[in-house]
Amino acid sequence: MESRHGQALPPSALGGDWFRVLFERSADAMTLIDPATGSFIDCNEASAEAIGAKNRVELLGLSPPSLAPEFQSDGRLSTEAVAEHTRLTLEKGSHRFDWLMKRLDGIVTRVDIVATVLEADGRKVILTTTRNVEHSKRVEDDLRVSESRWSRVFEQAPISIQIFSPDGASRRVNAAFRKLFEPVVPDLSEFNIRRDPQLAAAGLSGHIERAFNGEVVSISSIPFEMRIGEGRPSRGVRWIGSTMFPVVDPDTGQLVEVVCVHEDDTARKQAEIAIQELNQSLESKFAERTTELRESEKRFKALFEHSPVGMARVDWEGNFLQVNSSFAEVVGYTREEVEQMSYWEITPPEYKEDEDQILESVKVNGHFGPFEKEYVHRDGHRVQITISGMLIEREGGLYELWGITQDISIRKRAEEALRASEKKFRTLFEESRQGVMLHDENTLFSEVNPAAAAMFGHDPSYFIGRHPSEVAPEYQPNGELSATVAMREIKKCLATGTARFDWTHRHADGHDVSIEVVLSRIPQGDKNFMQAVVIDMTERKRTEEELKRALERERELSQLKSNFVSMVSHEFRTPLGIIQSSAEILDDYLDQLDPAERHDQLVSIIKNSRRMAGLMEDVLLLGRLDSGRMEFVPRPLDLAGLCRRMVDEVRSTTDARCPIDFSTRDLPVEALTDESLLRHILLNLLSNAVKYSPDGAAVTFRAVCEGDSLVFAVRDEGIGIPEQDLPDLFEAFRRGSNVGQTPGTGLGLVIVKQSVELHRGTITVNSRESGGTTFTVEIPFSPA
Numbered sequence: 001m002e003s004r005h006g007q008a009l010p011p012s013a014l015g016g017d018w019f020r021v022l023f024e025r026s027a028d029a030m031t032l033i034d035p036a037t038g039s040f041i042d043c044n045e046a047s048a049e050a051i052g053a054k055n056r057v058e059l060l061g062l063s064p065p066s067l068a069p070e071f072q073s074d075g076r077l078s079t080e081a082v083a084e085h086t087r088l089t090l091e092k093g094s095h096r097f098d099w100l101m102k103r104l105d106g107i108v109t110r111v112d113i114v115a116t117v118l119e120a121d122g123r124k125v126i127l128t129t130t131r132n133v134e135h136s137k138r139v140e141d142d143l144r145v146s147e148s149r150w151s152r153v154f155e156q157a158p159i160s161i162q163i164f165s166p167d168g169a170s171r172r173v174n175a176a177f178r179k180l181f182e183p184v185v186p187d188l189s190e191f192n193i194r195r196d197p198q199l200a201a202a203g204l205s206g207h208i209e210r211a212f213n214g215e216v217v218s219i220s221s222i223p224f225e226m227r228i229g230e231g232r233p234s235r236g237v238r239w240i241g242s243t244m245f246p247v248v249d250p251d252t253g254q255l256v257e258v259v260c261v262h263e264d265d266t267a268r269k270q271a272e273i274a275i276q277e278l279n280q281s282l283e284s285k286f287a288e289r290t291t292e293l294r295e296s297e298k299r300f301k302a303l304f305e306h307s308p309v310g311m312a313r314v315d316w317e318g319n320f321l322q323v324n325s326s327f328a329e330v331v332g333y334t335r336e337e338v339e340q341m342s343y344w345e346i347t348p349p350e351y352k353e354d355e356d357q358i359l360e361s362v363k364v365n366g367h368f369g370p371f372e373k374e375y376v377h378r379d380g381h382r383v384q385i386t387i388s389g390m391l392i393e394r395e396g397g398l399y400e401l402w403g404i405t406q407d408i409s410i411r412k413r414a415e416e417a418l419r420a421s422e423k424k425f426r427t428l429f430e431e432s433r434q435g436v437m438l439h440d441e442n443t444l445f446s447e448v449n450p451a452a453a454a455m456f457g458h459d460p461s462y463f464i465g466r467h468p469s470e471v472a473p474e475y476q477p478n479g480e481l482s483a484t485v486a487m488r489e490i491k492k493c494l495a496t497g498t499a500r501f502d503w504t505h506r507h508a509d510g511h512d513v514s515i516e517v518v519l520s521r522i523p524q525g526d527k528n529f530m531q532a533v534v535i536d537m538t539e540r541k542r543t544e545e546e547l548k549r550a551l552e553r554e555r556e557l558s559q560l561k562s563n564f565v566s567m568v569s570h571e572f573r574t575p576l577g578i579i580q581s582s583a584e585i586l587d588d589y590l591d592q593l594d595p596a597e598r599h600d601q602l603v604s605i606i607k608n609s610r611r612m613a614g615l616m617e618d619v620l621l622l623g624r625l626d627s628g629r630m631e632f633v634p635r636p637l638d639l640a641g642l643c644r645r646m647v648d649e650v651r652s653t654t655d656a657r658c659p660i661d662f663s664t665r666d667l668p669v670e671a672l673t674d675e676s677l678l679r680h681i682l683l684n685l686l687s688n689a690v691k692y693s694p695d696g697a698a699v700t701f702r703a704v705c706e707g708d709s710l711v712f713a714v715r716d717e718g719i720g721i722p723e724q725d726l727p728d729l730f731e732a733f734r735r736g737s738n739v740g741q742t743p744g745t746g747l748g749l750v751i752v753k754q755s756v757e758l759h760r761g762t763i764t765v766n767s768r769e770s771g772g773t774t775f776t777v778e779i780p781f782s783p784a
Contacts (some may be wrong), residue, residue, distance in 0.1 A: 026046060029050040029129070030129050034125060040061065041125065068101060072099070093116070160261070161177060168193045170191050194208060198227075204222070218243045218244075225237050310407070318343040331376070346376050348376060367389065369387050389404060434535075436531065438531055439529060441528060472486075492519075516537050634673050639710070642678065643662060643703050646682040657695050665705070680752065686699065687748070688716075689716035712777040
């Protein structure tokens with residue numbers, strides 16, 4: 001045995017030589033585990049064999065989780081389970097648990113492990129003894145399945161069953177018992193079959209004790225009052241017979257329980273009593289009825305002769321005694337010919353065995369049928385018939401059978417044709433690619449074909465017994481309740497024979513399916529059924545929606561075009577006019593102007609040229625943003641430096657008409673961002689703040705880093721934005737209704753918003769008319 005450092009432990013460390021002998025020779029798999037490292041430090045040959053190793057050395061240094069599947073049978077990770085079992089072993093000194101072990105060949109098996117803490121050289125090790133319990137576990141699983149099957153059979157059996165413990169107390173009853181003995185079920189806990197006074201008074205104690213002594217006992221039916229114990233009122237009387245089966249332990253011979261199967265003979269007994277009363281009444285009337293019977297016999301003879309159904313008298317050996325014309329016609333003979341024949345001559349041989357059994361039952365019951373069979377016609381073909389009859393006792397104790405026969409060949413052919421038609425309909429119904437849903441007389445779904453079920457993502461059985469409104473959203477697209485629409489269209493179909501309407505159905509995955517429904521009424525007797533043919537309108541609706549969106553987009557593009565033309569004609573006219581005027585002045589008066597005046601005209605031309613270039617740049621930039629050709633390209637950027645340059649540029653282009661108060665807080669030295677896009681954002685916001693502020697009004701510009709975001713806020717004290725203009729503020733060519741003659745294209749904020757979105761950021765605006773405006777841009781921060 002080895003220490004945690006791999007050095008052998010002397011036998012005395014773990015109890016001496018006897019422990020080594022026990023450890024080495026044990027048939028059980030035994031290992032030593034160092035709880036500090038969780039590794040095997042020693043094992044016997046049985047362990048190596050159990051894990052499928054070539055020798056003991058293969059196990060040393062491994063850990064229990066490495067010899068187990070990832071998860072144990074209780075769902076825990078094997079690593080977590082090992083830690084828990086190790087903790088319990090160290091706390092208790094000994095711990096037993098079930099384990100899933102994975103052999104080196106990959107086979108997973110169930111084992112029982114006993115872990116014990118031992119002292120070795122002043123430290124603790126864990127001795128494990130492992131036994132394979134795979135077979136016993138399988139036996140336990142099989143027993144649980146067997147018990148489950150027995151419980152289901154017991155509970156669902158159609159006959160009443162009651163189980164008694166050896167002392168006679170009621171241990172268990174099934175549903176049939178609870179139905180049969182319903183009045184006494186609440187008192188069943190007080191019932192003891194070995195001490196019940198009612199059963200004792202009926203003289204059944206001896207029979208019951210025989211059953212509890214190991215015999216199978218049958219008890220004839222007795223009148224049993226529905227009460228348990230004495231002093232309680234009876235809740236009725238039923239005639240109950242029973243059979244008692246003792247269940248004995250095969251190993252010990254001890255009684256385990258007694259199973260009692262009950263038979264309810266109440267109906268038969270009541271019938272017997274009624275028959276007895278009837279017989280008594282008949283005997284008193286027999287004399288006066290004799291004459292009536294003679295007259296009845298005459299009428300019967302006339303009925304026999306002229307009946308449209310076949311009638312025959314046959315002796316017990318099967319010889320025909322008398323037949324009527326209808327019977328002879330069925331088999332193709334004359335009456336005289338049939339009365340010289342045997343019943344077995346017109347019966348196919350394969351019916352012989354079954355009809356012999358029927359004759360045996362006739363001896364007991366006195367009647368037979370109706371049942372279907374075949375006769376052999378005179379010309380050799382078979383005739384399908386239905387037959388029924390009774391046993392009649394003649395004088396001298398002889399018996400004969402009276403039978404009634406009806407030719408059902410035509411009916412059978414009609415049934416066969418109906419089955420063929422049903423099969424064709426069923427095939428069409430099941431294989432049709434058109435959705436079909438059938439409604440019963442209560443307007444509930446009775447059948448749904450696979451095409452309709454697939455359309456709505458359900459199995460056909462899901463719809464059975466449901467109302468159409470149950471598988472639809474609460475409201476239809478027109479705002480009406482689904483139940484109201486369904487009721488109206490069903491009434492229309494029942495009144496006119498058909499109805500056609502649009503309907504929205506709820507798919508199994510939760511989305512709505514637009515369908516067209518064609519309802520048809522199908523009368524059957526005094527009932528009306530309905531067939532619904534359903535057509536998926538999803539694609540048509542989607543196409544309609546796409547056309548609507550295309551038309552709306554076309555209108556938007558037309559409006560944008562109009563706005564663009566209007567903007568160009570307005571915004572370009574002014575700078576072009578100034579450029580033309582300055583150019584003409586220079587052309588006409590160049591020699592007469594002093595240098596300062598010539599410089600002013602040139603500055604005016606340059607300034608307005610830049611203004612026009614800026615307008616065109618905005619239009620081109622917006623085009624690139626709309627077409628998706630503008631990409632977000634982040635590079636390391638000095639944010640504070642960029643912000644200062646933007647402030648300086650705006651001051652320069654606006655002739656410093658408004659002071660800009662710029663400040664920063666916690667900005668990084670560099671951040672990954674797109675300089676071009678950020679320039680568009682800041683330049684437009686700062687230019688707008690100055691443009692829409694009165695001369696000298698301060699503009700505040702803040703740039704800060706908050707958590708994982710860069711926040712830029714621009715605040716002015718200008719004209720503000722009317723509340724009604726805020727929803728459309730970031731749309732192209734839209735400007736505030738209060739801008740007056742202030743020049744502008746309505747493109748700047750569109751460019752700002754799309755540039756912010758390319759940064760995956762957000763922009764918000766807080767403004768009120770004549771009260772100034774604050775724009776806040778927040779974009780994710782990525783350090784350089």
